[in-house]
């Protein structure tokens with residue numbers, strides 16, 4: 141590849157990273173090895189629509205969770221439950237980081253509702269923070285149960301579509 145071609149690849153507008161079109165990932169004319177290590181599964185063998193939906197929804201959920209704990213910390217960060225909330229928030233930061241990496245690697249665009257999750261997540265967190273320690277913990281348990289239910293539904297959907305096909309995601 142020429143220098144001009146390499147420069148064009150580097151300076152490609154960011155919006156092109158978020159198109160829904162499936163193209164082989166490439167850098168400087170080389171295909172990227174987007175192969176899962178343990179199963180040898182490639183992106184060609186999985187259902188793109190299923191993966192898009194799962195990654196987009198989960199990323200939005202993790203983003204909302206981050207905003208939720210940001211809201212709780214804004215209200216209760218200086219109280220005795222502050223360190224507990226911070227610990228849960230740190231876990232959510234790791235989850236969001238992982239899904240953000242997956243979005244780039246799998247070329248999945250984020251949901252258009254990100255501004256909504258930004259505001260609503262923070263407002264819910266701050267609102268539950270106003271309920272005090274017990275309110276925060278009750279709400280957190282309810283949210284985590286809902287998240288577990290959501291992930292279990294995704295696992296069921298992937299199992300129904302083909303446990304071998306989605307071995308790496310399961």
Ligand SMILES: [Fe+2]
Nearest residue numbers: 202205232235
């Ligand atoms: Fe999470």
